[in-house]
Amino acid sequence: MTTSTARVLALLEILQSGGLRTVPDLAARLGVDERTVRRYVGHLLELGVPVDSVRGRYGGYRLAPGYRMPPLMLTDEEALAVVLGLLAGRRAGLVTTSAAAGESATAKLLRVLPAALRRRLDALLDTADFTARPRAATAPETEVLLELAEAALHRRPVAIGYTDRKGRESDRTVLPYGLVAHAGRWYLSGADPADGEVRTFRLDRVTALRVRSGSFEVPAEFDPAATVLDSLARTPWTHDVSLRIRGSVQHIRGHLPAAIATVTTPDEGTDWVQVRIRAERLDWIPPVLAALDRPFVVERPAALRDLVRALARRLDAYATDESA
Template sequence: MSRPVSRVLMLLELLQSGGLRTVGELAARLEVDERTVRRYAGHLLDLDVPVESVRGRHGGYRIASGYRMPPLMLTDDEALAVLLGLLAGRRAGLTAATGSAGETAAAKIRRVLPERLGGRLDAVLGSLAFTDQPTTPVVPESSVLLPIADAVRHHRPVSIRYTAADGRPSERTLHPYGLVAHSGRWYVTGRDPAIGEERTFRLDRIAAARVLPGAFDPP
């Protein structure tokens, strides 16, 4: 999903939480300028979302009274699979334990489910126990994970800024072969063409990743 689209959806989420939101407040939450907020509000109007503009010193935007997004149409099995998948990902260390995108996604899905199905899923999640101890994850930044995953998929070299365990920073080129999630940490393995050896790097120690032109032949 492109960033402008995700921010338009975030604007909708903010407005649906209720009340009047000032343009300045929305701009700060979305990390854009006020002109962009007004453009995003126009996008919602184009989608027939009843966004109301309130003028004046304390004006802003709000959703028309009584408007609700339609229920998410999932079968019992589909809804259970999604929520259990998010929960399992958190337990396995694939996402952060608290305050993560997975946690907020689960809350959003739960909020728009039909009441009957939502109650049944709450019963499952409330009565579920695990025999293993939860992993404390070290989740990589999406700005690092996504370009590396793209480079792996398309066999493209990637430039990374890496900090070793002893604190030494370096910048290097990597031909990434694949991503591995193990014991709450993410790794990328590949070939370092500068030294002609295969290496493995922890993603949480990569400060920046950039896909480079060209291609390589994976083993």
């Protein structure tokens, strides 16, 4: 959806709330000039929406008395795409404020669909099941997410209050480069204007937000998603694991994705890859190394070598036990 289309729909939403709206008020609400407001009203009239124009010092626009939006006309495929999108967002933990927001949006959508199509979608929602479990996560406030999105789009610095993973509170100024949804959480990737260092922030830890004046440029080829994944992989944890694995980066990434490990591509002439993992526990790593089925060296910690040996002994015992 283009920005202008979104604002035309926003104008309709404002007018549907009732009352007479002045042109300056609409311009301020939509973030456009008064001439653009009049153009948007023209678009609504072209679509058959009866917008009355009231002239005079206190004039403006309002919807014709008694006007109601017609039922939402979507094809079966379009309606299915919207409903499944809402459902997927809820299960992925990406709905904002609460799961109730996604449920109420789905209910409103179903109410304005034609009855026959509504019955078919109700049947799908009642009978469909998923192999993946719903992901629980703490969602950010809706206003925080949307205001940061606008700031990132228009290249505006923001001042935020932030609580880090250790509970420490701070006030920061950030140049918002991009927003990333990952593993049921929203992240902001942005730079500190003082030193240019790029940092990652969890949006549910943002306690205050204010858009500041000024502008900035995002570095060429900057990839917010890759930056967030790299930052998460480098987050300090209880164990700093260092491995050398003989194999291709593609094969290793199939078992150790970017959110879990950093992989340094091998120098020319060698097929050994350097892998770093930050982990709270070590017990899950030996089974992954076994699944890789490639030669490896545990550089640190020593405790991981003991766990690998223990797994090898168990597997050997299972393989030689003929009593089962």
